[in-house]
Every structure is written in structure tokens, then in C-alpha cells.
Amino acid sequence: MIERHITFHVIDGRAADFEAFFATRYRPAMSKSPGYVDAWLLRELEQPARNQMVLRFDNVDAATGWRTSAEHEALQPDLTALHSGMDIVAYEVVV
Numbered sequence: 001m002i003e004r005h006i007t008f009h010v011i012d013g014r015a016a017d018f019e020a021f022f023a024t025r026y027r028p029a030m031s032k033s034p035g036y037v038d039a040w041l042l043r044e045l046e047q048p049a050r051n052q053m054v055l056r057f058d059n060v061d062a063a064t065g066w067r068t069s070a071e072h073e074a075l076q077p078d079l080t081a082l083h084s085g086m087d088i089v090a091y092e093v094v095v
Contacts, residue, residue: 001037001093002063006053008083015043018051018082026079029071030055035062056093063090 010018022041030036035058044050057063066072 002057002060003091003093004053004055004057004063005089005091006055007087008051008053009085010049010051010083012049014082015048015051019043021078021082022053026053026075029075030066033057033062033066033069033071035059035065 008018019041027039027041030039037056037058039056040054042052042054044052055063055066057066
């Protein structure tokens with residue numbers, strides 16, 4: 001199983017929009033992708049502008065399939081408008 005952690009630096013005043021985008025557009029689109037397991041959105045307590053998407057897929061191919069899909073690409077302009085940068089780390093789930 002593969003887990004991706006994507007930390008977003010949400011633009012001031014756009015937190016509600018970012019959360020709504022994830023809940024109503026991003027996660028529903030991703031949930032239809034082959035190999036999708038689950039996804040969460042976390043907001044840092046001490047730095048609320050930092051949000052982390054935690055995405056879980058069956059394997060690397062499924063994670064890559066979502067990232068390179070037409071559905072994912074179509075969401076990028078709206079997602080990019082909500083943040084000022086992001087950092088991505090991929091993990092293999094071992095336990």
C-alpha cells in the first residue's frame with residue numbers, strides 16, 4: 001500500500017474554499033480512480049494555513065494512475081488557485 005502526504009500552504013482567507021474543494025470535488029473524483037483506498041485532509045493546529053492531504057492507494061501504479069489521470073489534471077487549475085505551494089512525500093505502508 002502507498003500513502004502520499006501533500007502539505008499545502010493555503011492562501012490567507014481561502015481555508016474554507018480549500019476544504020470545500022477537497023470534500024466536494026477532489027476526494028469524490030479520486031475515489032473513482034482504480035486502486036483508491038482513502039483520503040483525509042488535516043489542518044495543522046499551530047499553523048492553520050498548512051493543510052495536509054493524506055492519500056492512500058493500493059500500490060504505486062494506482063497512485064501514479066490518479067496523479068497522471070485526466071480527472072486529476074482537470075482539477076489542478078482550481079486547486080492551484082487555493083494555495084501558494086506544496087510539498088509531497090510518498091510512503092510505503094509497512095504495518
